[in-house]
Amino acid sequence: MKKARMGIKRVQKGFTLIELMIVVAIIGILAAVAIPQYSDYSSRARASNAMAELNSVKLGVATCLQETGTLTGCDMGAANGYVPTPAVTQNITAVTSVLNGIITMTSGATTTAGVRLTIVDTPTIAAGAANMTWANTGTICNPTRGLKAGQGDC
Known part of the structure; x- marks a missing residue:
């Protein structure tokens, strides 16, 4: 009976060191690709959200132009009250100015170096145009990292 038991090998369970190293290497490669892609994605999302948050300002400029017939004086905080002051959010980090209808702000979107992307949106209306x-x-x-051509007035 003892001899029969001695001949049985014990099978060890688990992974070898090389298998674990391969898994860690694969995870590292996936992270090296995914992290920059996620960073680009989140920056583009902030850029498009910043442009969406400016819609009320654009509407105010359009209303000012409609009521006064000129973009002169269509300013943020002007006495006429047409152009609202947008709130500072994670998408709009600095409200520089709205002067004569030209919107100048800093967005939450960044370059790869971490520099904030700016918005300089200028309205134009052709003579006799409806829009x-x-x-x-x-x-x-x-x-x-921001908006593509055809998006956000680009």
Whole structure:
């Protein structure tokens, strides 16, 4: 009976060190790809949210133009009260100015170096046109970390 028991090998359970190292290496490679992609994604989301939060300001500028017939004086905080002052949020980190309808602000979107992207949205209306158009010349027009062409007045 003792001899029969001695011939049985015990099978060890678990992973070898090389198997564990391979798993750690795979996770490291996935993280190296995923983290920059997530950072780009969150920056683009903040950029588009910043432009959405500016809609009330744009509406105020359009109302001011409609009522006064000129963009002169369509300022944030002006006595006429058309253009509201947007709140500072994680998407709009600094409200620089709204002067004669031109909106200048800093967004929560950033470059890869951490520099905040800016919004400089300028309204134009052609003679006899029914709609106002906006042209964004800020650094937020950045296809990698901000807005692509055709988005957010870019």
